[in-house]
Amino acid sequence: MNLKAQLEIRISDALAAAGAPDGSGALIARSNKPQFGHYQANGCMAAAKALKINPRDLAQKVLDNLDLSDIAEPLEIAGPGFLNIRIKPEWLARRLTEAERDPKLGVPTPEKPQTVVVDYSAPNLAKEMHVGHLRSTIIGDAMARVLDFIGHKVVRQNHVGDWGTQFGMLIAYLNDLAADDPQGTQADAELSDLEDFYRKSKQRFDSDEEFANTARQQVVSLQAGDAATLEAWRKFRKISLSHCSDVYRRLGVLLTDDDVYGESEYNDDLVNVIDDLRSAGLLEESQGAQCVFLDEFRGKGEDDADVPLIVQKSDGGYLYATTDLAGIRYRQTQLNADRALYVTDSRQGMHFTQVFGVARKAGFAKPEFMLEHVPFGMMLGSDRRPFKTRTGGTIKLTDLLTEAEQRAFDLVSEKTPDLDEARRKEIAAIVGIGAVKYADLSQNRASDYVFSWDKMLSMDGNTAPYMQYAYARVKAIFRKAGIDESQAVGQIVLTEAAEINLAVKIAQLPETIHSVSVECMPNLLCSYLYELAGAYMTFYEACPVLKADDPAARTSRLMLCLLTARTIKKALGLLGIDILEQM
RNA sequence: GCGCCCGUAGCUCAGCAGGAUAGAGCGCCGGUUUCCUAAACCGGAGGCCAGAGGUUCGAGUCCUCUCGGGCGUACCA
Structure with a gap:
């Protein structure tokens, strides 16, 4: 069970024992100030109001009925009736040791795993994928990964638009091309750019009445199950799906043809x-x-x-x-x-x-x-209008991804010009695609978001490159020391404040993932990552690892580094973002 | 007209069941490199949380109204 849920249950029980009304929750929240501990219970005030008694008196009664000494330092009553909770270093050390041995990093498997359908991406096959499909694809994929990791059975459903009137038009146009071109080379060439194909057939449809009639006829025969029409439809559908697959592969999205279950x-x-x-x-x-x-x-x-x-x-x-x-x-x-x-x-x-x-x-x-x-919400350009090309056209996803990689490549070339080009391209792909995905996921999905290359590729702030760099920095310690991850085993001993804060953050992965799965808010995982990276940076500045005074501290700190790296890698992985061992 | 979402620092955004002194990044000002990746770190200034009422011990968060914006509202998806 995750830490927050554990505290919630234990203190809610004590609240009940202290005479609070049924259903009074401990209302555990992370404290926003260090002096208030790691967590705080806010439930005493509400319960005391219902009982018409002094909240601090109730808080005291709760403490009388509570033994949290295995997890926390003695609780403090503060302000009007808050209970401030400071997690014991020994408990954290134990929890982290368990997490280190656990492939799921301490994230519990639900007692009753659910079967969860995640319906996402769902492009219209009549056209090429464009920026309008990006958020669904990225957010849906992250949710699918998170739910799967927790232990639910995830069924991905790509509800593609593969039926409808516009297919009559496309088939008619395809047939026309095929008639003039028995080899089909012409048709294949045209189909390599679906957007263009759609535009041309639409143009024809609007200007050529005879063609428009043929197109309408095609819709009818398609719906009637005419063999030849169906054949053309299948061909078109297959080509369009292969375009989608290309985008999914580049994006690192898990959707495959097996997940396609269209209209x-x-x-x-x-x-x-x-x-x-x-x-x-x-x-x-x-x-x-x-x-x-x-x-x-x-x-x-x-x-x-x-x-x-x-x-x-x-x-x-x-x-x-x-x-x-x-x-x-x-x-x-x-x-x-x-x-x-x-x-x-x-x-x-x-x-x-x-x-x-x-x-x-x-x-x-x-x-x-x-x-x-x-x-x-919608993706907006810097002018706060729907994100479009300079000429007002739709931005194809494939072009967007190419630009992301190009911009990342320029950045890598600037920062580390000594790497060979192939390596820089490799890094650019991971950084560029990661940047696009992370920018989307780190935002509260409900709001419209302003697309900004500079912001998403920045090394400062809550961005993919920052997180990838943070990971690479951690891993550099192991490389420097010439030791393998598997050699970093031993006792975790937490003494410095920076060590304890980092340990608390690492221990909060399970509760964060739980929230993400319930509320479908991947941005919570991004915030968590950013906080984790911040805690690590503070630790990194304050606590020498390889040059630690004594061997025990060195081993312990190496384990903290190890767990930080694994947590970042895992969390980014759940967002569908790759890491680099070195950058 | 009605419905949904939104309005938080100059800009882009967080703020998780109402909780303590509202947080980040960019930008601005200042500091850190004989020291584990400076693509980094630390500090500072900057806010009547659109406005007005209300509920509450306590409201950015809940309710009502006003203003401003986005989207939707019968045969597209």
């Missing part, structure tokens, strides 16, 4: 969704469309109109609401999911509120199946 997978089930909604008495026809009206959305539209969830268009076509409903049912019945995370931008908030609501009412999602929208 088209649900085609056959959509008619059942409609039927079942009808049987459940939820379906209403309105303005020719099949809709579900939820009470919460009555009178919420323009002119106080009721807002429907449209599940079938008046022309009989289905929408993403239909597919999402089918997806929820699939995830519950086929994947046996306990929890599903939908990592999409915040503009889809209302859509998910509606879809989840309808899914519950229709029984597609049992009450205990947790459905969570994990929303995030």
Whole structure:
């Protein structure tokens, strides 16, 4: 169990024994000032109010019913009734020793692991991946890694847009190219830039009425399951997916073709969704469309109109609401999911509120199946407008990543010009990609974020390069000493304040990861990393490691270095960011 | 109109169930290198937490209203 949770339980019990009302929590928080200890319990004040007694008296009674001597120094009552908690060095040393032997660094495995679906990335296959897909892909991947590490069963679902009207247009254009070009070399060349391909076919669609009709015909035959059309569709889909795979590989994202479960997978089930909604008495026809009206959305539209969830268009076509409903049912019945995370931008908030609501009412999602929208804000340029190219076009993800690597390469070349070019390229890829990902993850996902190359590639502040450098610095000690990690074994003895503070930080990894998993907030892990690095730097300045006075201190400090390095590596790894042993 | 999100230092952002003197980075001012990676470290200045009420022993955090911004609001995803 993590430290914070341990304190919470022990002190809550003491609170109950002291006569506090049922459910009074210890309300453990990390103290924000060193003089207040490492943690503080804030629960006495609230409980005392309920009991109408003096909070300090209650705090005293809590102490009378509490023996924390195994974990903490004697607790102090402070201010109006805070309990200040200082963790004992001996306890920390023991906890760190255990963590050192544990591949999970002390992060506990849940008693009942859950099956968690993480729905993320989900690009539209009609176009190339662009910056709009970046946040979903990065945040979703980090969440998947974190949940997997904790010990949950993670099912990645890449709900790609591989169906819909725009495919008719693309297939028609593809067919046209193929007709003039039996070898298919022309078509292949055009398909190497999907963005361009889409633009050209769209242009044709808008200007050539005959072509537009053919395109509409293709949609019809596609939906009718015409063999030739399906063949063209498969070809296009495959090429588009390979573009995605390239991006995922460069980004170091774990998604593979096995995780692709696109809109088209649900085609056959959509008619059942409609039927079942009808049987459940939820379906209403309105303005020719099949809709579900939820009470919460009555009178919420323009002119106080009721807002429907449209599940079938008046022309009989289905929408993403239909597919999402089918997806929820699939995830519950086929994947046996306990929890599903939908990592999409915040503009889809209302859509998910509606879809989840309808899914519950229709029984597609049992009450205990947790459905969570994990929303995030937009990426903005330095002008605070949506992030676009100078000419106002969409920025392709592949171009963004290339620029990240190039900028990192220039930086590496400037700082360490003596390294050979191949090595500098290697470092640049890890630093550049890491910078892009970390910049995104370190931000509270709810807010829009301003994209800035200079900021994300800075060595100062809460950035990937800073964390990667911090790691490399730790590892330099081992290299300098000519000893292997495995040789750094022995007793951990914590005496200096800097050592104790560093140890506390290391011991806080489990509770941090727990918070991240519950709240889907990777930025908490980034803040933690930055604090850990800060604690390490203070330690590094204050406590000589290799030149420590006595061998016992040297060994102990080497172990602190070792654990710091492993913790940074692990935490960055959970964010999907690589480290460098040397930079 | 209604709904959701947001408004914290000059700039970009943290602030985890309401807790003690609101924290970082950039920028600005100043210091540290015969010493384990200076791509580093340390210190300083800088805030009526948009505004006004309210709840509370205690509010950046909760409630109401106002102002300012973003997004959404019937057949795109």
